[in-house]
Amino acid sequence: MTGTPILQVDALAVRYPSRGWRKPPTTVIEDVSFEVGQAETVALVGESGSGKSTIGRAVLGLTPVTAGRVLLDGRDTTHLSGRARRVLATDIQAIFQNPYGSLNPALPVGRTLAEPLLAGSSRSRGEVREHINGLLRRVGLPEDAADRYPAQFSGGQRQRIAIARAVARQPRVIICDEPTSALDVTTQAAALDLLAELQQSLGCAYLFITHDLAVVSEFAARTLVLRHGRIVEEGRSTDVCNQPQHEYTRRLVAAAPVPDPALQRERRQQRVGMEATT
Numbered sequence: 001m002t003g004t005p006i007l008q009v010d011a012l013a014v015r016y017p018s019r020g021w022r023k024p025p026t027t028v029i030e031d032v033s034f035e036v037g038q039a040e041t042v043a044l045v046g047e048s049g050s051g052k053s054t055i056g057r058a059v060l061g062l063t064p065v066t067a068g069r070v071l072l073d074g075r076d077t078t079h080l081s082g083r084a085r086r087v088l089a090t091d092i093q094a095i096f097q098n099p100y101g102s103l104n105p106a107l108p109v110g111r112t113l114a115e116p117l118l119a120g121s122s123r124s125r126g127e128v129r130e131h132i133n134g135l136l137r138r139v140g141l142p143e144d145a146a147d148r149y150p151a152q153f154s155g156g157q158r159q160r161i162a163i164a165r166a167v168a169r170q171p172r173v174i175i176c177d178e179p180t181s182a183l184d185v186t187t188q189a190a191a192l193d194l195l196a197e198l199q200q201s202l203g204c205a206y207l208f209i210t211h212d213l214a215v216v217s218e219f220a221a222r223t224l225v226l227r228h229g230r231i232v233e234e235g236r237s238t239d240v241c242n243q244p245q246h247e248y249t250r251r252l253v254a255a256a257p258v259p260d261p262a263l264q265r266e267r268r269q270q271r272v273g274m275e276a277t278t
């Protein structure tokens, strides 16, 4: 990483209360530290249950932190609540695996996108509408998308709406929690291209949570490997994927072979022109 980190996670620990009487709390995350640079993409990989989403949720303030700190642009956000947390929402946003779950099915897409833009803003409705039309164009959707409901879109298009909502207020960091896992390969690639393009133009950083090593090798500059709530390996994504040092990472790579980067580039070129239709 170069430059000042936009996100710092320092000795993070998360324990969930145990369900059984007299049972000790379950430690899910233990002593996790990492940084994400401005406009950098860092992948967080690991098997199901290793604690990836818990870290994402702790960074977003959705899961209480037992120990350690989360700093956003140097500000300690670990235990913020209420208004202070809402103010922070301008700087940090999230995209989840199931966009349908995070879009209100009863509202036209334009209304869903307008809500955060109108909250505490001096912009007129006309200005907000203009901004939303621009956002929809930017993510490859037609302008009339604003008047349609989430159910009237494909899975890939819904994920584009979720991406538009996440970038609407130009956050500094976006937590992407398996954002493309529910999509087919072509749609997934188009969504990744869109995220990369938005990063270039907006300068936002991504913490990219995934179990898919094939995705990280091309998409993320650096990769952190999580096992049982601890980081066991970290480094440049190409190194982690091609020369894994830790036995656990080797097993992950063996379970999901990473395609040759040249082949991946060739496939990307073949996809040109398909993005907006998915």
Ligand SMILES: Nc1ncnc2c1ncn2[C@@H]1O[C@H](COP(=O)(O)OP(=O)(O)OP(=O)(O)O)[C@@H](O)[C@H]1O
Pocket: 016, 017, 026, 028, 046, 047, 048, 049, 050, 051, 052, 053, 054, 055, 211
């Ligand atoms: N609210 C909760 N209460 C108790 N335990 C929880 C809670 N949320 C998650 N866990 C446990 O924490 C561990 C890590 O879960 P987490 O969802 O962070 O893993 P993950 O790596 O994101 O998995 P996946 O890839 O399947 O989403 C799991 O053992 C899970 O059962």
